[in-house]
Amino acid sequence: MDLRGKTALVTGSTSGIGLGIAHALARAGADVVLTGFGDALAAVEAVAAHGTQVWHLPADLSDPAQIEALFEQVQQQVGRLDILVNNAGIQHVAPVERFAPEAWDRIIALNLSAVFHCTRLALPGMRAAGWGRIVNIASVHGLVGSVGKAAYVAAKHGVIGLTKVVGLETADSPVTCNALCPGWVLTPLVQQQIDARAADGQTVTEAQQALLAEKQPSGAFVTPEHLGELVLFLCSEAGSQVRGAAWNVDGGWLAQ
Numbered sequence: 001m002d003l004r005g006k007t008a009l010v011t012g013s014t015s016g017i018g019l020g021i022a023h024a025l026a027r028a029g030a031d032v033v034l035t036g037f038g039d040a041l042a043a044v045e046a047v048a049a050h051g052t053q054v055w056h057l058p059a060d061l062s063d064p065a066q067i068e069a070l071f072e073q074v075q076q077q078v079g080r081l082d083i084l085v086n087n088a089g090i091q092h093v094a095p096v097e098r099f100a101p102e103a104w105d106r107i108i109a110l111n112l113s114a115v116f117h118c119t120r121l122a123l124p125g126m127r128a129a130g131w132g133r134i135v136n137i138a139s140v141h142g143l144v145g146s147v148g149k150a151a152y153v154a155a156k157h158g159v160i161g162l163t164k165v166v167g168l169e170t171a172d173s174p175v176t177c178n179a180l181c182p183g184w185v186l187t188p189l190v191q192q193q194i195d196a197r198a199a200d201g202q203t204v205t206e207a208q209q210a211l212l213a214e215k216q217p218s219g220a221f222v223t224p225e226h227l228g229e230l231v232l233f234l235c236s237e238a239g240s241q242v243r244g245a246a247w248n249v250d251g252g253w254l255a256q
């Protein structure tokens with residue numbers, strides 16, 4: 001896989017899955033724009049160790065105006081965008097009748113609307129350049145529900161619908177758009193859910209095993225590295241006729 005000369009933007013790449021995907025893209029030779037909160041400097045240094053150019057551009061992607069500003073900065077500082085990985089996402093767990101409306105709005109803004117805004121802003125440049133890849137990190141929760149996750153499940157189902165439409169609208173072009181649908185991946189987003197169970201009396205190990213046993217028949221976590229390799233496949237020539245797909249990577253979760 002040779003992505004030298006290509007530039008990728010991976011949203012939410014200071015941590016977890018996004019950081020793993022940024023590593024995979026940089027290892028394949030792509031220059032990478034990182035976004036996200038937390039220790040951005042550490043993320044930039046780690047990804048830059050692969051020898052490509054790496055930027056961190058700060059933006060709160062739940063705000064459409066900040067997304068527009070981010071894309072202007074990409075245009076000015078980086079100059080091109082060949083690969084967009086829409087990954088930034090958050091979770092909030094509560095039954096629907098006690099689900100805070102502000103939490104609903106925050107999740108829809110980041111997990112769904114930001115995917116729309118980044119896509120609409122990235123596409124014209126990709127079409128003009130005659131090549132592009134958009135990969136949306138959805139979730140198994142884009143294909144099935146789970147209790148307590150009304151906003152997350154609604155947003156991720158929306159991402160899969162959007163992926164199909166963009167996949168169709170680009171089907172006659174060298175730009176593709178697909179979604180990956182991971183099961184449990186051990187990242188800070190999932191660690192919060194494990195910690196919440198541990199606070200109810202289980203050890204962290206018991207809580208991890210219980211979480212996996214409920215949904216993921218393999219009993220093992222999917223890793224950011226697994227997802228990074230799939231993004232590379234979607235960027236390859238062999239991946240060029242995968243269009244509008246929602247590809248689950250879930251240790252068997254959806255086979256049940």
Ligand code: NAD
Nearest residue numbers: 012013014015016017036037060061089139184185187189
């Ligand atoms: P994470 O918490 O490790 O990382 C989330 C990233 O998003 C971080 O870089 C964070 O700074 C960034 N972010 C958060 N709010 C933001 C905002 N308002 N603006 C810009 N960036 C923001 O989470 P993760 O588990 O790596 O999740 C990444 C994606 O994968 C999410 O879309 C999530 O829904 C999806 N996913 C995760 C799992 C899992 O098991 N971890 C499973 C399926 C899908």
